[in-house]
Structures are given as C-alpha cells and as structure tokens.
Amino acid sequence: MANDPIHQFRLHDLAGPVNIAGYEISFTNSALFMGIIVVTITGILLLAARKGALVPGRLQSVGEMWYSLVDNMVKNVLGEEGKAFFPLVFSLFSFVLVANMIGMFPYFFTVTSHVIVTVSLALFVVCLVVVVGITKHGLGWFKLFVPHGVPLAILPVISIIEIISFLSRPISLGLRLFGNMLAGHIVLKVFAGFVVSLGALGGIGILGAIAPMFMAVALTALEFLVAFLQAFVFAILTCVYLNDALHPSH
C-alpha cells in the first residue's frame, strides 16, 4: 500500500458523509486544502502589503514580483482595456500556483491533480470568453471563426477547424494542468518507491538505492519548476483566450 503511487490522490471525507438531494457534498481533504490555499494566498499578500515601505523588504518584494508578473502578462497580451480582467487572471494564477506548490510538500494533497478542479477552472474561462465576446461585439464576435483573407473555397473547412479548436480549449487547458500535476506526482512516488523497495533488500540493494534517491531529489526540483510553469502557462493562456473575446478579428 505504501508503494501504491495512486493512493496519494484519494479523496476521503473529513466530516462524515453529507448528502443533499442525492448529491454528496462532504467536506473532503480536497476542500480542506482549497481552504488552506486561500488562507495562504491571503495571508502572504496581506503580510507583504502590510508595511508598504518605499524600499521593499524581502516579503514585500515577493508580493510586488507576484503582482507585477501578472500585471505585465495582462498588459502585454490584452493591452490597456484588459485591465478589467487583471483580478480574474491574478486570482487564477495565485490559486493554481499555491495549489501546485502546497501539493509539493510530503503528505499534502494536490488540489490541481484532480481533473474536476482544473477542467472547472478552464470551463469557467472559456465560458467567460464567450460571454464577454458576445456582450462586447454582439453577433460580430462570431467573426472569430471566419478568419480574414482566406479564399472562399476553403473557408468552410477553416471555419470548422476553428470551431473545433475553440471547443477543445477547455479540455486542453484543464487537462494540461491536471496531467502535469498527476504525472509529476506519480513519477516522484515511483522513484521514492524504488528507494524503499531496494533499500529493504539490504547490502547491495542499499547501494542500488542511491541512484533513485538522487533521481528523486532532482525530480523534486524539476517538479517545483513545473508547478510554477504550469501556473504561469494557465494564466497566460487565459489571457490569450480572453484576447479573442476583446479583439476577435485577429
């Protein structure tokens, strides 16, 4: 059981099964960690903003870097009129980043390793693109699927491809984050399992366990990079997709 790499993703109730109208809405370990994530983000940012010194200290620098990273991203991709979406992108980035980072601690639950969480976030983003696009441009927003300067003969094919690529966005956006987190944590667990099972052999087995031990350490470093990179990618793809809502005619 200790070597089962999937065991870490198991959901379990913390406060007994609660059912409303046939749906289970128990308080699970996933819900607990989502709460921890929100408290962590709020705590770090409030502490960082508490002094508001002209020359920032260490914590305030972290907060300012965190803010300006997302601010630059939104400005570069969406331009000035994208400022209204800054709070959304910042919240998504912070949630995914802190969820990934908290998941890297041993025995902690990774919220983003569940496809329901990531695809919910992605579906929300893509539905928002449709709503914002139609409120801003009316039916003219559907020109997004009819690119400029395409010969009339191949236009229907291109339109169908554009529509399919638009519809696959929530799937790819959600599954990318889910797959990276899931695969990374399974790989870590598998290499840690090699160390345990080789070490249990004793003698030569302990010597053989040294290589997977260093591999596990190196992979942990890589996973921290992936945790940040996936949060960044999620946020920037959100910006790119929102750009379609604001400026549909490419």
Place this chain on the structure above:
Amino acid sequence: MDPAAAKLIGAGIACIGMGGAGIGVGHIFGNYLAGALRNPAAAGSQFTNALIGAALAEGLGIFSLVVALLLLFVA
C-alpha cells in the same frame, strides 16, 4: 487475449504518443535558443511566446497520457 492484459498493452501503446509531444517541445525550445543566440536582444520578449508554444505542444502529449489512464482505471 485476456482483457486485463489487453488493457495494459493498450495503455503502453497510448503512451507512445507522448514521444511526439517530446519532439514538439524540443523543437520549440531548440529553435527558440537558436533564435536567441542570433539576436539576444530580442530573446527576452519572445520567451513568453516560446512557453505558450511549448504548453500547446505539451497539452497534446498529455492527451495520450489521459488515454492511457482512462484505459487503466476507467475502461
């Protein structure tokens, strides 16, 4: 063939698709690096685009991982 064995073989075959994603991500970063060495001044501004491309290519590889996981745990 034993259905359980067929499932495991299918999951293994599905993971071959991840090799394609590896080739794609390698191409993107390789070409980014080649471009960055030719014109280091423009490299910083294009790193985000390289990451977007890598993420899009990687997402397709994740699909084959998901197919493998579906075969193992759902089908």
